[in-house]
Amino acid sequence: MPMKKFINDPQNLTAELLEGLEICFSNKIRIVSDKIVCRANPKSDDKVAVITLGGAGHEPALSGFVGEGMLDASVVGDIFAAPGAPKVLEALRMFKREAGIILVTLNHAGDRMSAGKALRDAAKEGIKVVEIVTSEDISAGIDADPEDRRGLAGCVPLYKVLGAAAEKGMGIDEIVELGERFNRQMATLAVAMTGCTHPQNGDPVAVLPDDEMEIGMGQHGEAGGGRSKILTADETAKRMIEQLIKATDVNSGDNVMLLINGVGATTLMEQLIVYRAASKILAERGIVLTDGWCGEMLTVQEMAGFQMILCKLDADHIELLKAPAAAPYWSA
Amino acid sequence: MPMKKFINDPQNLTAELLEGLEICFSNKIRIVSDKIVCRANPKSDDKVAVITLGGAGHEPALSGFVGEGMLDASVVGDIFAAPGAPKVLEALRMFKREAGIILVTLNHAGDRMSAGKALRDAAKEGIKVVEIVTSEDISAGIDADPEDRRGLAGCVPLYKVLGAAAEKGMGIDEIVELGERFNRQMATLAVAMTGCTHPQNGDPVAVLPDDEMEIGMGQHGEAGGGRSKILTADETAKRMIEQLIKATDVNSGDNVMLLINGVGATTLMEQLIVYRAASKILAERGIVLTDGWCGEMLTVQEMAGFQMILCKLDADHIELLKAPAAAPYWSA
Numbered sequence: 260m261p262m263k264k265f266i267n268d269p270q271n272l273t274a275e276l277l278e279g280l281e282i283c284f285s286n287k288i289r290i291v292s293d294k295i296v297c298r299a300n301p302k303s304d305d306k307v308a309v310i311t312l313g314g315a316g317h318e319p320a321l322s323g324f325v326g327e328g329m330l331d332a333s334v335v336g337d338i339f340a341a342p343g344a345p346k347v348l349e350a351l352r353m354f355k356r357e358a359g360i361i362l363v364t365l366n367h368a369g370d371r372m373s374a375g376k377a378l379r380d381a382a383k384e385g386i387k388v389v390e391i392v393t394s395e396d397i398s399a400g401i402d403a404d405p406e407d408r409r410g411l412a413g414c415v416p417l418y419k420v421l422g423a424a425a426e427k428g429m430g431i432d433e434i435v436e437l438g439e440r441f442n443r444q445m446a447t448l449a450v451a452m453t454g455c456t457h458p459q460n461g462d463p464v465a466v467l468p469d470d471e472m473e474i475g476m477g478q479h480g481e482a483g484g485g486r487s488k489i490l491t492a493d494e495t496a497k498r499m500i501e502q503l504i505k506a507t508d509v510n511s512g513d514n515v516m517l518l519i520n521g522v523g524a525t526t527l528m529e530q531l532i533v534y535r536a537a538s539k540i541l542a543e544r545g546i547v548l549t550d551g552w553c554g555e556m557l558t559v560q561e562m563a564g565f566q567m568i569l570c571k572l573d574a575d576h577i578e579l580l581k582a583p584a585a586a587p588y589w590s591a
Numbered sequence: 592m593p594m595k596k597f598i599n600d601p602q603n604l605t606a607e608l609l610e611g612l613e614i615c616f617s618n619k620i621r622i623v624s625d626k627i628v629c630r631a632n633p634k635s636d637d638k639v640a641v642i643t644l645g646g647a648g649h650e651p652a653l654s655g656f657v658g659e660g661m662l663d664a665s666v667v668g669d670i671f672a673a674p675g676a677p678k679v680l681e682a683l684r685m686f687k688r689e690a691g692i693i694l695v696t697l698n699h700a701g702d703r704m705s706a707g708k709a710l711r712d713a714a715k716e717g718i719k720v721v722e723i724v725t726s727e728d729i730s731a732g733i734d735a736d737p738e739d740r741r742g743l744a745g746c747v748p749l750y751k752v753l754g755a756a757a758e759k760g761m762g763i764d765e766i767v768e769l770g771e772r773f774n775r776q777m778a779t780l781a782v783a784m785t786g787c788t789h790p791q792n793g794d795p796v797a798v799l800p801d802d803e804m805e806i807g808m809g810q811h812g813e814a815g816g817g818r819s820k821i822l823t824a825d826e827t828a829k830r831m832i833e834q835l836i837k838a839t840d841v842n843s844g845d846n847v848m849l850l851i852n853g854v855g856a857t858t859l860m861e862q863l864i865v866y867r868a869a870s871k872i873l874a875e876r877g878i879v880l881t882d883g884w885c886g887e888m889l890t891v892q893e894m895a896g897f898q899m900i901l902c903k904l905d906a907d908h909i910e911l912l913k914a915p916a917a918a919p920y921w922s923a
Contacts, residue, residue: 260801260802261802261821262821262855263784263785263801263804263821263895264784264858264861264862264895265782265784265823265824265827265857265861265862265864265897266824267823267824267825267864272791272860272864275824275863275864275867276860276863276864276867277863277865279862279863279864279865279866279867279870279885280863281867281868282867282870282880283828283863283870283883283884283885287692315860316858316860318858318859318860318863319859319886323859327766383765391831450597452595452596452597453595458858469592470592470593471597472595481715489595490594491597491598491599492597492598492599492607492639493599495597501678523856523858524856525596525597525893526596526648526650526790526855526890526892526893527650527651527655527887527890528595528608528647528648528650528790528892529597529598529603530597530611531607531608531609531611531615531650532598532599532604532607532608533597533610533611534614534615535607535608535610535611535614536610538611538614538615542691548614548623551615552615553611554920555859555887558859559859560858560860561856561857561893561895563893564794565597573661579653588886590922
């Protein structure tokens with residue numbers, strides 16, 4: 260039985276989707292080398308470059324955020340798979356510059372391994388690069404070792420902060436401090452209602468009984484330990500935002516950004532209903548919703564569910580989040 | 592068994608989702624009266640107002656396109672249901688002005704009935720308003736009577752053209768001519784792989800066998816007559832774009848806009864693969880892809896499928912499509 264997906268040869272998914280992205284956004288991005296997506300109009304060499312890496316099948320992430328005021332490049336792996344270290348090194352070589360490079364790695368074993376190898380090789384070649392690892396998923400527990408937490412869609416607002424700071428011409432040390440501070444001050448929780456289909460082999464990714472949902476599920480269907488009967492939108496939002504408030508330690512008077520990232524089949528209708536419920540709890544506690552968005556940023560095929568991301572914002576973050584950006588799937 | 596959706600009381604879906612939209616985009620839109628969504632910063636009274644109406648459950652459409660350079664207001668019905676004529680009349684009264692109002696109605700029986708009644712009542716009150724009806728779905732046949740064709744997601748680029756022209760201060764006659772010309776020069780085809788769940792009663796909307804898809808399905812699951820076994824992305828794109836090219840009568844050297852509107856569970860990965868295939872056929876025929884986008888504009892809950900929209904563009908359309916816009920789900 261063929262999959263209920265609009266695809267051709269499953270082996271060509273990544274190449275074909277990137278080709279579509281390049282055609283659709285030819286004024287914004289360009290595939291400079293196989294599976295390396297760069298800005299169509301590169302920024303000048305005297306500015307810090309911001310690069311990321313990760314598997315495909317999560318569109319618009321990650322390549323949809325390459326563009327003015329965001330990423331300079333994304334290094335793309337195959338479906339749900341990290342790119343190899345040589346590809347990452349190739350991108351680092353491409354952006355070698357006095358000002359330096361920031362490499363954003365989401366904490367997943369494959370990505371960390373490729374990034375680590377590429378960074379060691381780059382150092383030998385005298386390429387100046389600093390890695391920022393995101394690991395903002397709190398499903399393993401608020402106090403879990405960062406090495407044991409996954410990087411979820413919180414990378415997207417981080418790209419925005421780093422990209423805006425780099426565009427302004429800030430030095431690498433200052434940008435890394437800003438970014439690491441943003442990184443430490445954000446937390447994400449995911450929830451799933453259904454699994455999805457791996458688009459290359461047709462296998463189910465995560466299976467949930469008809470009357471259950473799971474808070475904490477990772478973006479490849481990894482178990483999160485929060486199985487329950489299906490809750491209402493308000494109950495789901497409450498359980499999630501309360502944990503996120505605790506994890507980020509936000510209090511009355513603090514500024515925050517709240518994002519809902521739809522992971523696939525969950526409608527924007529539902530995301531907005533959840534957003535409403537979560538933002539009301541923030542308001543009740545005197546926490547100031549300064550920025551936010553609802554929609555698909557980092558998807559997991561046709562999985563039903565979403566990620567809720569809460570970021571405590573300092574004044575410099577607020578300004579950088581509002582700065583101009585013109586990536587295919589993020590404009591400001 | 593509860594539905595696999597993040598909702599509360601199904602009777603409150605529309606009110607709650609609109610509340611979420613208002614909180615998330617408080618700098619862009621405001622609910623001025625129950626189920627009437629307006630711009631947070633209204634444009635001046637000497638400019639033509641652009642208003643639309645339609646059911647909820649299709650987010651981001653229609654209210655996600657209210658904002659600077661697009662719609663002045665959307666009048667929202669309940670899930671998959673037209674708003675009543677009194678609500679439409681209320682919105683027309685709100686925007687009564689010398690410059691006039693353009694009301695965009697998608698060709699669906701309920702919407703046409705409410706709009707028709709409101710327009711008759713508005714005329715008695717001396718409100719200056721011109722209706723533009725969209726009916727760009729070609730699934731009933733290229734030569735079908737426009738009254739027998741449905742209005743699909745082609746309303747979205749039309750809002751952009753009308754909103755940009757109004758923002759520039761053009762007169763109502765000129766804007767209507769521009770809009771009607773755009774309207775005549777566009778065509779849409781939808782395709783579905785799976786049905787979806789009505790979020791109020793849990794009933795299935797359209798059921799498709801496991802190995803079939805349907806080209807021509809409407810945005811509430813209406814039959815389209817194009818059932819087939821599952822085709823590859825390239826075959827699907829070819830069948831659709833060829834009919835759209837014929838319907839819009841575009842030829843070598845003509846400028847076009849190509850849009851893929853994901854209707855729910857179909858991933859952006861798939862949409863980009865389809866975009867690639869369709870745009871290659873345009874290129875082979877010497878048709879110039881001047882503008883375009885891939886993503887969710889008008890959804891049908893968690894249905895798997897997409898709509899492909901092809902618009903033949905004149906020079907004035909190209910300019911208006913590129914003009915600034917700042918709606919929640921469309922920026923330029």
